[in-house]
Amino acid sequence: MTSPPAVPVTLAEIARLAGVGRAAVSNWRRRHDTFPPRIGGTATSPHFSLTDIEKWLRDNGKLGKTTSREWLWPRFEALGDRDETGLAIATVGRLLARGESDGGGSDGAGEGPVRAAAELGRREGSYDILMFLLRRWLDTHVRQISTTPEPLADLMADLALWARGPLVGEHPEDPIRVLDPACGAGHLLAAAVKAVPTTLNRPAALLGCDRDPVLTALTDVRLALLQDPETSGPAPVIAPGDSLRADPLIGAQADVVLCNPPANERDWGYEDLAADTRWVHGTPPRTEPELAWVQHCLARLRPGGSAVLLLPPTVVARKAGRRIRRSLLRTGALRAVVALPPGSAAPHSLSLHLWVLRRPAPGESPQAPGEFLFVDAAARFPRSTSRDSGPERDELGAFIRSVVGTAGKRAVAGTLCEQAIEDSDATAWAAAVPVIDLLDDDVDLTPGRHVTSASGHVGPQLADSWSEVGELLEGLRTESACLAALELTRDTEDQPSATVGELARAGALTLRSGRLPAEAAVPDPGHARVPLLTISDLLLDESPSGWVYPDDIVVVEPRDVVVVGVSREFSAWVHEGPPMAVGPQIHALRVDPDVLDPWFLAGSLKSPANARHAGTHASSSSRIDVRRLQVRRINLSEQRRYSDAFRHLTAFEGLAEHLRIVAKRMGRDLGDELAAGRLAHGTWTGP
Known part of the structure; x- marks a missing residue:
């Protein structure tokens, strides 16, 4: 019987397993002759046997306080193939969901890691172990698999539930059917599992599909472990398939649709779907795959249902899509666009948009709602919202929930009113614009274009900016006095x-x-x-x-x-x-x-x-x-004399640059106010 191949680990992974820094591992390797030899890799990035490393750490009392789960991932990662590793993790979830201990369903190299993970899951928590492996897998393949960050997924679920209208024949105890037609690893559906009972006190019936069968397998077991069988709705239905070309859930009608569709995908089925019945608002051009997903989501909604999609910022303004955008506005299907700060989701350099849609219910006016809601959260949070910056990220979510949630709860027959924005205390970063004003030749729905001209509430900001300018000028005067007092010699002796x-x-x-x-x-x-x-x-x-x-x-x-x-x-x-x-x-x-x-x-x-x-x-x-x-x-004492001068010069340059940035921001805000005619009478007498 041949022994299984050695599981390779790097120096960084050894450091993580031992709970120390990488430098400590390098020192162990250099100072201890008994440190295991490398089994592969290169001289600069060597690989070692996981079994040998574990034994050496135990024998030398350096195992640290790392959790047992840390030792799982290298064994899964050693499987190598992305799909094989993903299916092995799905097998772990399936075993945990069934309460089984056998590694059946996985063979070969994956059987040992699967059995070990299943046993650990029963001791430490089934869902926790599955999510630990899933997150590691997604991070390893981050460039191949796009995910929706959990805080953003929670936000999208909340907004979609608040935007729902009255549903015909709806029973108060019926499950809320939630669909994600491009579910990926299930982040949006997992958010719905939490949001539906919390918001509506009703169970959720989850539907999802994705072209990647590995992702659908992972989503299926993730949701099976996440749902409480006693209080949750029916078992999730997750199917592999292309929602646009051959929807495996073609007959499904949902109360809520959440979607983060593939972006900028040219081969989405334009030729095959030219006469599709879903294109109620117009056939999407080849260059507008996102608008195909928008109409697909609307087609899968019950009357009165709502949808929230995460889309690139170009979709609101491209000329090729203006006819469809115009129809979405006229029929009241598109209700709001929210601009997110860069860093909210991949690609992190872009200010992505949330589109809030609703399919009008029978009895609602077929005409467009009177006002359309724009929220420019990118202007409210000008710095990138890092995935790890918890307080700012939480503040972003609270801000958007306040604005869109207030508007949604005040909606009457689909009308979003200006009073909702005033009540949310976000008048400087949100605007309710009459739909008729948006139906021009461009139908440009970029929030920044409409919020800036609609708000006019920058007085407190300008007051703070003027105070900041005063502080900067005072600092510049202090630093300039120090620099002006410097005496420069003309000696040119060689040093x-x-x-x-x-x-x-x-x-x-x-x-x-x-x-x-x-x-x-x-x-x-x-x-x-x-x-x-x-x-x-x-x-x-x-x-x-x-x-x-x-x-x-x-x-x-x-x-x-x-x-x-x-x-x-x-x-x-x-x-x-x-x-x-x-x-x-x-x-x-x-x-x-x-x-x-x-x-x-x-x-x-x-x-x-x-x-x-x-x-x-x-x-x-x-x-x-x-x-x-x-x-x-020069000697150290002379260096320190120059050091003081360099410090003052650096401070002077920093203050001047900060003043330039503040002045530019003030020029933009004050210029908008003056151009809008908001100069009070008697406040300007000229020079």
């Missing part, structure tokens, strides 16, 4: 200098070049993530936009000097915030405080003359060779 490379070789500093993590980051409660700064963030004038685990990456600590090695964004500064990871072409310099002052080093390095000297023009994108940057050789 010795050293390059960064020479200082590194002498041990005065250590130079580390940033890079992206080699492996996809996976959630790990025992290891906090750190923000990741990349060149793209600097080019977009943004703060760090990504989050990574501090394994296999370069992390800068307070008092480290950060140097950007790209000519057009060349800069150097002393990092003063919490730990932060840096990506490619960004370098971290850690100085020996007995030899170098970090402020003196940063101020010297970012000199424009220094950049010209160290620049390389070997390609179209000019870069800076950080090792060639020069620093004058």
Whole structure:
């Protein structure tokens, strides 16, 4: 009988299993002759046997306090194939749902991990173990599988339930039928399991389908474990299939539809579906697959039912879709568009939109509602809403629930009224616009175009901005006085200098070049993530936009000097915030405080003359060779004298840049107010 192949683990995975940092594992490997030899990988990214590592950690008392589930994932990941691993996880869920201990349904290499996971699930909680494996699997294949973040899924479920109208023949105890025609891993349906009983005190009957049979298998077992068999509705019906081309749930009618459809998909069946009966509002052009999904969702709704879809921002304005948008407005099918801040869901660089739709019930006026609701949450939360920034994320959800929820509860025959916005205290970021005003040649439903002109409530914001301007000007006066007092000599005597490379070789500093993590980051409660700064963030004038685990990456600590090695964004500064990871072409310099002052080093390095000297023009994108940057050789006390001057100069530049940003924002807001004719009589007498 042949033994099963060894399960490989990396240094980062060993660190996670042991509950320590990657550097500690590297030290163990270097200092202990008994550390297991590598079984594969490369010299820079070696692989080790999981069995050997577990034995070594136990024998040496370094196993740590990691949970048993941490040891599961490497065994599933070793299965290699995405589909095989996903189906093995689905088998675990199926066994747990049935209360079985046998690994039946999985054979070969997957049988052992499946049995181990099922046994652990019965001890630690079936749903928790399934979700642990599912999240790890989704994070490993994050570029192949798009998911809806759980907070956003909860928000979409709430909005859809609030937008429902009266349903003909509805019994108060009937289950609410919820459909997701592109269910993926089931995030939206899982949100409905929680939202329906909470909001309506009724069970949910779940329907879903997806083209990927692995995802439908995972969704099926996820929902089976999530639902309470005593209080929940009927068993979920999850079927594999293409909802647009060959809907496996073609006869289903739902009370609520939630959907995050595939975006920018050209091969969606345009030729085959040209005469489809679902295209009540017009045949979707080949370039408008999202509008095909919108009409599909409406076709699957019962009269009075509602739908919420997550769509790219281009769908509200593309010329090819204006005829369909016009019909959606005229018939009252489309009720609201909500602009989300970038970072709310993938792709994280875009401000995605929520579309709130409702199929008019019999007896409702077939005419369009009087007003259409726009919510510009992207303007209310101008910074990216990171997936990990809990307080801001919760505030975003509360804001949208307040605006759309108030409007939905005040809806009378489908009319969204301005009073709802006033009651939600969101008049500066929401607008109820008469539908007739939207039916122009473009039918552009971009929230920012309509909210800005409709609100006119920026008085308190401007007052705060003027106060901020006063503080910035006072700071500039202080710093400018310090800088103006500096006396500059004209002496041109040669002073010795050293390059960064020479200082590194002498041990005065250590130079580390940033890079992206080699492996996809996976959630790990025992290891906090750190923000990741990349060149793209600097080019977009943004703060760090990504989050990574501090394994296999370069992390800068307070008092480290950060140097950007790209000519057009060349800069150097002393990092003063919490730990932060840096990506490619960004370098971290850690100085020996007995030899170098970090402020003196940063101020010297970012000199424009220094950049010209160290620049390389070997390609179209000019870069800076950080090792060639020069620093004058002076003693530490003299460095500190220059350090104070560099500090004041940096503060002066920072205040000036902040003032520029505030002035630009004020110019936009004040310009809108003046252009709208809101200047009170007698308040302006001229110069």
